[in-house]
Amino acid sequence: MRGFSRLGRRDSLERAAENINDVLIVGGGITGAGIAREAALRGFRVVLAERGDFASGTSSRSSKLIHGGVRYLQQGDIALVREAARERAVLRRIAPHLATPARMLLPASRKSSLLKLGAGLWTFERLAGPDEEDRHRSLDRRATLDLEPRLRSGELAGSVTFTEFITSDSRLTLETLQSAAGAGADVISYAEVTRIESDPCGVQVSVRDREGGGDLVIRARCVVNAAGPWFDDVRGLFGGFAGSAGRSASQAESVVQLTRGIHLVVRRERFPVSSIVVLRAPDGRSAFVVPRGEFAYIVTTDTEYVGDPAEPGLCASDVEYLLEAAAATFEDAPTAADIVGTWSGVRPLLRQAGKKPSEISRRDEILTGPGPFVSIAGGKLTTYRRMAERVVDRVREVVGDQPRAADSATAPLAGGSAADQAMAFTAARRLDDPALDSRLWATYGTAAANIVGRIQREPSTAEPVGGLECLTEAEIRHCVENEMVLSLDDLLRRRSHIAMFDTDRSLGAATAAAHCLADCLGWDDERTRTEVEGFIRARAGDLGLARTGTSGGECS
Incomplete structure (x- = not known):
């Protein structure tokens, strides 16, 4: 496939430097990948530059779930619930091997809680319109323990179950980029943007080939900042441009707040769960265990993080928190000695003063200017394609009419329908x-x-x-x-x-x-x-x- 070998990568970089491109996207995570695919399908001349490997930041270190949007009901974000549900259905059509159904189980300690959970899921289903087999079920105590025998039974009234989907986040990013390349985009890893300057055509961008190929200059009519955790760093390169429309991407304050999520992996034989089970976390943060093949991984999200987003590492208190949540929910839960794998990653959220990380909306925001720049911050894995549509609509406003119409909701990713x-x-x-x-x-x-x-x-x-x-x-x-x-x-x-x-x-x-x-x-x-x-x-x-x-x- 064009651009997807070592030699093809260098060819793409040199080709990008020889042409005046419509749009250069900075960032090769799922957001940048979706934008590259959307823009290429619409006929724009597209270049994507990623400073490391594709999906090497947030997009390979998520909880690897395609959420339908249930959790966003708590924030009252009905529009996001609907959008997440629609986009999950789209992903199942365009990349079915990257959306594997899995049962999620929410235990309840009181019958009143069980009724409340059921009502919430009924509301979700009215908004999302899932297939019949994906609708929720309410289970009594006995049926719940039949599914998950190791659940602590002392305060268990029952549970509700519904369908979520497990994905490979890095492969989803990769196949989206392969699809972009198949539509004509030049997609380049290990290509670091080091400088952005004004140019008669729009922008000239200095790019360093981190595989030893030296520095090149790429010209484009528009630049999209999709750098995720490095959003503010890339935004700092815009400084020489004046004028903007709406909210400016060159404002001095930081736009992005980072939160860290850690994941602890144990062998399934040690933690034999059959469902994704929400854990009894003491402070109400999102914590759950996910079965995947011969493993099960325990997940927490939303602790504020300050540090290097490339390798956020682990925090001892987060490890302890997860293991305690598992022990509060299951008999004979795993301990630190049982851990066989880990990963941690940061989520770039839009900074909102006075709000805890778990309270911040997962909605994306598109920032315009100064000059021929479009930037996107926030958002979530499930809705990446719809986010890309909105960004490319803004790109079209910068560069003029798009060459052709396209429907990214029906075009399969590289792995096929x-x-x-x-x-x-x-x-x-x-x-x-x-x-x-x-x-x-x-x-x-x-x-x-x-x-x-x-x-x-x-x-x-x-x-x-x-x-x-x-x-x-x-x-x-x-x-x-x-x-x-x-x-x-x-x-x-x-x-x-x-x-x-x-x-x-x-x-x-x-x-x-x-x-x-x-x-x-x-x-x-x-x-x-x-x-x-x-x-x-x-x-x-x-x-x-x-x-x-x-x-x-x-x-x-």
Whole structure:
């Protein structure tokens, strides 16, 4: 695919520098990816520059859920509830392999609470119009314990259940970017914007190729700031421009407030939940446990964070808080010694004075000016496509009429629609290993056909790399050739989630995976060794912090 290999990446960067582009997007997370796809589908000449790997910030470190909007009823944001529900349905159409249904269970300690939860979900369903099989159910105490036998039964009156959807956030970002590239966008990772200046055509942007290709200048008629946690940093590069429409993106105060969410992973055999279960958090913050394959992860969100957004680390009090919430909800809950993986990330929210992080709206805000700039802050994973539509409408106001109409709500992402996937699956030969065959199609959608084909031509590439059943040599080669993997961290944290979900196993496989990457990318021994050492140091550090309770970041 154009632009999605190491060589294609450099070609895209040079092509972007040779042309006058309609729009340059700063940021390759889910927001920037959605904007790039939307703008490219509408026929604009699009460049996206990401300073690191795609989705290397917030967009690979979410709770990996496509929320339907139930939680936003508490904030009274009816419009956001409706939008989230609609957009979840869109995602199920355009990328069904990235929206896996899962039951969410909300335990209630009193019958009055059970009635209140049921009423809230009835209201949600009136607004969202879910399919019949996704509607909520009210369960009594016995039925609840049949589903989740380890729930503490002492104060349990019953529960309500409804359907949420689990995703791979980094793959959703990646497939959106691949779709943008397929529509003509130049999409470039490890390309850092260092300077923005006025130009007769609009803007000239200095971009540093962090893969050693030097500095280039890219000209565009409009720049979109979709930098997420780095929003204010990019906004600071706008300083030489005067004049704006509406609220200015060059105001001196910080627009974004960062909150940190941490995730603790244990083996499912140690925490055998079958549902996403909301935990009894002592202060009412959102906390829940999510089953995923052989793992379950415990989640908290919304603690204010000040520090480096690239690696926010763990806070000892947050780890303790999560484990205590699990112990308050379940018998024989896991302890710190049971943790096998972790990840943490920051969410960029619009700063609202006097409000706690959990009280701040998840709505996005689009800022205009100064000059030919459009900026977006806030928002949420579920509604990224609709956010992109609104941003590109603003871009159109800056650059003029769009070349063509498009409907991003119906165009499938790179992995194909359900019909596309069924056709590709039927046409492909089955692998001798049914479990591997099934996992590849569930992970990659229609792109699995390429990996399956390679395995059939070269059976040795089906062997697990470093003993990892979830990663084969054929997949690594596919990721290098079609997913722009440029580092060991790209591979093990974002194309595969093994470093997040099973850190010890990823550490053990790091050397084997790095040697496979070295063969594909032409690394010498020193580069290979540096990749392995850096990966092990960072990931082992995070896991050690979780297990020992030592803080790796500032606690609020």
